[in-house]
Amino acid sequence: MSNFNHMLSPLNLGFTTLKNRVVMGSMHTGLEETNDWNRVAEFYAERARGEVGLMITGGISPNKEGAVFPRAAMMTNTEDVIHHSILTERVHKENGKIIMQILHAGRYAYSPECVAPSRIKSPISPFFPKELSHDEIEKQIDDFVKSAYLAQQAGYDGVEIMGSEGYFINQFIVRHTNQRNDGWGGAYKNRIKLPIEIIRRVRTEVGTDFIVIYRLSMLDLIPNGSTFGEVIQLAKAVEHAGANIINSGIGWHEARIPTIATSVPKGAFAWVTKKLMGHVSIPVIASNRINTPEIANDIIKHGCADMVSMARPFLADSHFVRKSRTKKAQQIAPCIACNQACLDHTFSGKISTCLVNPRACHETELVIQQTPNPKNIAVVGAGPAGLSVAITCAERGHHVTLFEKSTEIGGQLNLAKKIPGKEEFRGFVDWYNEMTTVYHIDLRLNTVASVDALHPFDEIVVATGVVPRNPHIPGQNNGNVLTYIDVLHDKAPVGENVTIIGAGGIGFDVTEYLVRDGKGTSENLAEWMIEWGVTDPAKHVGGLAPEGPHTKYPNRKITLLQRKNEKHGAQLGKTTGWIHRTSLKRKNVDFIGGVNYDFIDGDGLHISFGKQRNNPTRIKADTIVLCTGQEPLNTLANELMSHKRPFHVIGGAAKAAELDAKTAINQGIRLAAIL
Numbered sequence: 027m028s029n030f031n032h033m034l035s036p037l038n039l040g041f042t043t044l045k046n047r048v049v050m051g052s053m054h055t056g057l058e059e060t061n062d063w064n065r066v067a068e069f070y071a072e073r074a075r076g077e078v079g080l081m082i083t084g085g086i087s088p089n090k091e092g093a094v095f096p097r098a099a100m101m102t103n104t105e106d107v108i109h110h111s112i113l114t115e116r117v118h119k120e121n122g123k124i125i126m127q128i129l130h131a132g133r134y135a136y137s138p139e140c141v142a143p144s145r146i147k148s149p150i151s152p153f154f155p156k157e158l159s160h161d162e163i164e165k166q167i168d169d170f171v172k173s174a175y176l177a178q179q180a181g182y183d184g185v186e187i188m189g190s191e192g193y194f195i196n197q198f199i200v201r202h203t204n205q206r207n208d209g210w211g212g213a214y215k216n217r218i219k220l221p222i223e224i225i226r227r228v229r230t231e232v233g234t235d236f237i238v239i240y241r242l243s244m245l246d247l248i249p250n251g252s253t254f255g256e257v258i259q260l261a262k263a264v265e266h267a268g269a270n271i272i273n274s275g276i277g278w279h280e281a282r283i284p285t286i287a288t289s290v291p292k293g294a295f296a297w298v299t300k301k302l303m304g305h306v307s308i309p310v311i312a313s314n315r316i317n318t319p320e321i322a323n324d325i326i327k328h329g330c331a332d333m334v335s336m337a338r339p340f341l342a343d344s345h346f347v348r349k350s351r352t353k354k355a356q357q358i359a360p361c362i363a364c365n366q367a368c369l370d371h372t373f374s375g376k377i378s379t380c381l382v383n384p385r386a387c388h389e390t391e392l393v394i395q396q397t398p399n400p401k402n403i404a405v406v407g408a409g410p411a412g413l414s415v416a417i418t419c420a421e422r423g424h425h426v427t428l429f430e431k432s433t434e435i436g437g438q439l440n441l442a443k444k445i446p447g448k449e450e451f452r453g454f455v456d457w458y459n460e461m462t463t464v465y466h467i468d469l470r471l472n473t474v475a476s477v478d479a480l481h482p483f484d485e486i487v488v489a490t491g492v493v494p495r496n497p498h499i500p501g502q503n504n505g506n507v508l509t510y511i512d513v514l515h516d517k518a519p520v521g522e523n524v525t526i527i528g529a530g531g532i533g534f535d536v537t538e539y540l541v542r543d544g545k546g547t548s549e550n551l552a553e554w555m556i557e558w559g560v561t562d563p564a565k566h567v568g569g570l571a572p573e574g575p576h577t578k579y580p581n582r583k584i585t586l587l588q589r590k591n592e593k594h595g596a597q598l599g600k601t602t603g604w605i606h607r608t609s610l611k612r613k614n615v616d617f618i619g620g621v622n623y624d625f626i627d628g629d630g631l632h633i634s635f636g637k638q639r640n641n642p643t644r645i646k647a648d649t650i651v652l653c654t655g656q657e658p659l660n661t662l663a664n665e666l667m668s669h670k671r672p673f674h675v676i677g678g679a680a681k682a683a684e685l686d687a688k689t690a691i692n693q694g695i696r697l698a699a700i701l
Contacts, residue, residue, distance in 0.1 A: 030319045030350050032326040037079070037309060037333065039270055041235040042183070044123065046079040047326055048347050049273075049311055051337035052127040052186065053368070054084045055378040055387050058099035063109050067116035068389045074122025076345035079333075081122060082186050082239075083113075085129025088173035089166070091139045092130035092194060095375075101126065101173045107180045114181030125184035125237055126177040128170055132194030133203065134279065141166070142197050143204040143211065149280050163210055166194075167224055174228040174238075184237025185228065189221050190275020196243050199260070200568075202250035218260050222267045229268030239311075240269040244298045247281035247560065251568025258305045265306045273311040273335060274299045283558045284605045285314055286338075288363035289447030291551045293321045296330040301564065303329055311335045317342075317361045317450075319350040336361075338368055341380035341387070356460050359383055362450035366688045369601045382454065384692040394699055397422045401484040403701065404429065406475045406662060409437020410687045411677025412489030413458045414694030419701055420465035427468040427483070429475035435459060437491050438678075439687065441514045445535045446546025477665050485701055486671065488663045489694070492656035492678035497527065501626035507650045510536050521648020522582050525631050527623060528653035529588035531686070534595055534606050536653055541580040541613045577612040584615045585645055587633070591620030626650060656682040674701075 037044040050073055057066045073081055087093040087100045100106060110126070117124045133142040133155040141162070142155035158166065174185045189195040197203040198220040204211050210219060225240060232238070242264065244257050252260075261272055276295045277285040284290050292315050299312040312331035316322050322334040339346055343359040350358070359382050367381045380386040385394070400423050405416040408430035420426045434440065436455040443451035462469050480486050494509045501507075510532050512518040524540055526533050555561065559575040566572055588594060594617040595603045611617070622639055624632040630647040634640060658679050666673045674697055677690040 029353070030323040033319060033323040033334065034351055039237065042237070044079040045077065046347060047333040048079045048322065049333055049335040050078045050081040050340045051313060051335040052082040052084055053337045053378065054094070054372045056372060057377065057387055058084060058086070059097060060377070063112040065390045067113045069387055070113055070124060071116040071120050071122070072344045072389050073340050074117045074120035077347040077351060078122070078340065079347070081117070081124040083124065083126045085127050085188060086173070088128050088130055088169040091135065091141050092132070092166070093135060093137065094129070094131045095136040101128070101176050107176050110177070110180035110182070118181065123183045125186055125239065126182045127186040127188055128173050129188040130166065130170070130194035132197045134193055142194070143206055146203055146205070160208065160210070163220070167220070167227060170224045171227045171231050175231050178232050178236055184239065186239040186241055186273065187221065187224055187228065188241050190241045190243035192278030192280055195221050195224070196278070199243070200246060200251050202248055214256055214259070218263060221260070222263050225264055225267040225269050237271065238269050239271040239273050240264045241273040241275050243275040244302065245276050245295065245563055246568040247277040247283045247285070247570060248568055249570065252563070253567050254301060254562070254564040257563065258302065261302055261306050265308050269308060271309045271311060272302070272306060274313050276314045282608070283560060286363060287365060287602050287605055288450045289546065289605065290315050290363070291549060291554050292317065293325060294551055294554070296325045300330040303331070309333055315363065317363065319355050319358070338363065338380070341368055341378070342382040357464060360450065360453045360457055362454050365599055365601045366686065370599045373600050381688040381691060384695050392696065392699060394418060394422060397424060400424050401701065402482065403427070403485045403487065404475065404480050404483040405487045405489060407437065407489035407491050407677070407679065408435035409489060409491045409677060409690065410439055411690035411694045412487070414691040415487050415489065415676065415698045416467055417458070417461045417465055418695050418698030420467050422698065424701065427470065428462065429473050430469070430471050431474045433471055435462070435469070441511070442535070444514050444544065445539050446542040446544065447538065449546065449549060475662065477669050477671065480671070486666065486673040487697065488666070488673055488675040488679050489677045490659045490662055490679045492682045493659050494652065495655040495657045497623065497652060497654040499623045499626055502652065504626055504628065506628065506648065507626060507652065510651060510653045513651055514539060523646055523648045524582055524584045524651065525645050525647040526584060526586050526651045526653055527631070528655065529586050529594045529617070530653065530655065531598060533586060533653035534598065534610070536651055537584055537586050537610055537615055538606065540582055540584060541610065541615065575612065580613050586610070586615055586617055587621045588619050589621060594619060658682045
């Protein structure tokens with residue numbers, strides 16, 4: 027087992043020393059907006075106990091017009107100082123260090139009061155920003171400085187000035203959004219005047235013994251972005267103005283290239299920060315898709331950066347660093363970069379959490395404590411619901427027996443891990459295997475649990491999962507019809523002309539699997555960059571390849587159908603659905619909605635449209651794959667009920683409709699917390 031010396035080595039900043047090179051990057055969790063500062067404080071204190079070297083808060087606005095959305099957290103007055111002091115005191119009590127990110131959204135602000143260098147509307151906001159005058163720009167700078175001063179008064183160890191991802195400062199830097207012709211626009215030296223002035227004046231206000239990080243956009247991934255020569259010029263100016271550390275930002279939020287989704291290769295952008303190394307003398311932080319201690323350690327070892335930033339991995343496991351230090355890295359709950367419970371929640375106005383760890387952001391409410399009364403607990407089904415309840419019960423001190431009828435644990439996760447771009451699920455299943463051993467769970471594979479076998483147990487949890495839903499389409503028993511399990515699990519032969527019935531998550535997954543022949547690019551950075559049109563910003567402005575994305579067309583022709591007359595994938599993740607749609611459209615997948623499935627014969631699928639069954643059409647298909655949802659597998663639950671045995675039922679066995687791993691795992695852990 028590696029000792030991760032590079033990642034765990036201290037970093038001396040002169041006036042203070044960070045215990046290791048790991049930064050918990052800024053995340054919009056929604057916690058600060060709850061005004062429950064005990065809850066906010068416990069979230070960060072738990073990560074401090076996990077020994078992370080430095081934490082950065084979610085973005086805190088310096089004024090009302092810069093708030094990401096109305097009523098978003100700000101640092102503007104003494105009341106804010108009092109609230110944030112609760113947080114910093116709790117973190118320092120746990121020997122942690124924390125800095126506050128000052129984030130001005132600019133034209134990204136979801137408010138009619140938004141402001142920007144030029145009156146150019148963002149594609150991700152409905153509001154046209156007000157173009158700022160010279161005096162109004164000076165007012166924005168003063169607000170940054172005041173916010174930094176107040177953060178210092180609140181006990182923070184420093185501030186991060188957010189200058190990337192397409193927010194306010196970034197909007198001044200590139201011609202894409204700055205079309206001014208005064209002293210704040212035009213030539214590059216004028217466009218970078220804003221970040222330099224903010225850092226210079228902040229440093230003057232807070233003194234020397236206070237961390238100032240600048241988050242610099244190193245790869246814009248938009249038209250008319252920065253050249254890498256300009257990135258270096260800004261980095262040097264930022265250092266000269268008084269920044270202690272440069273953090274890397276990758277891609278604007280409006281860029282149509284994924285930067286943190288699970289389909290992006292691990293450590294995909296470390297080569298960008300490596301290009302900056304040596305041009306500045308202050309530490310440089312690498313970020314994006316770093317989620318294991320092995321990757322983090324290698325990035326520093328190979329000179330790609332001085333530090334690494336991870337955000338979502340600290341939702342998945344708050345003790346990431348401590349487990350790395352104590353040689354328990356295999357016990358780190360993995361971030362699978364799914365976005366389902368973190369970013370999807372954030373952009374839906376919900377409190378963020380984690381599919382892998384539902385306690386994230388709910389530490390004060392979902393408490394896992396040792397039980398004073400250990401019980402013998404039977405869990406039937408080793409899918410995500412059953413595994414989560416079994417492991418958490420065992421963690422609390424119960425004696426757990428886990429029954430699984432198949433030869434391996436994981437349930438539906440074993441299908442997910444076969445999808446190109448979802449390879450992270452392999453590590454998730456591996457982690458579950460590790461934890462069943464750590465907590466000495468009596469795992470019984472190849473075992474169907476009968477009612478009699480469950481008789482001796484104090485508690486019974488039924489987590490038997492789901493089976494494919496039968497759509498009852500006439501002719502579906504023909505030899506050219508398969509289920510998604512036939513394709514993904516049994517590897518049944520599939521023809522060249524394929525029709526997939528059902529465009530939910532399963533339908534999209536099967537389509538992705540078939541267009542790529544089961545092989546993705548998430549483990550091959552060069553192929554991924556070609557596919558999405560990413561290149562070296564030293565060669566092309568903004569890191570966009572001039573030829574654009576390059577698609578390898580599949581050997582198969584695939585048609586993806588759905589009954590609903592709406593955008594395909596409308597129910598997919600809010601922050602990842604566009605990636606799946608874009609990928610499949612580029613591979614010439616036909617999307618057809620509003621369909622009636624009339625019947626199947628040897629020539630293919632016969633469909634029509636609308637209640638009147640208009641325009642009857644035959645879609646020629648060698649293979650038809652049914653991805654029509656799932657139904658509960660509740661045979662055991664019914665038997666227990668007939669025998670009048672008390673039991674708990676969770677996951678798909680309780681409700682299969684719109685079930686996902688996030689719901690199943692959350693149900694399992696919450697049940698385990700009270701058993």
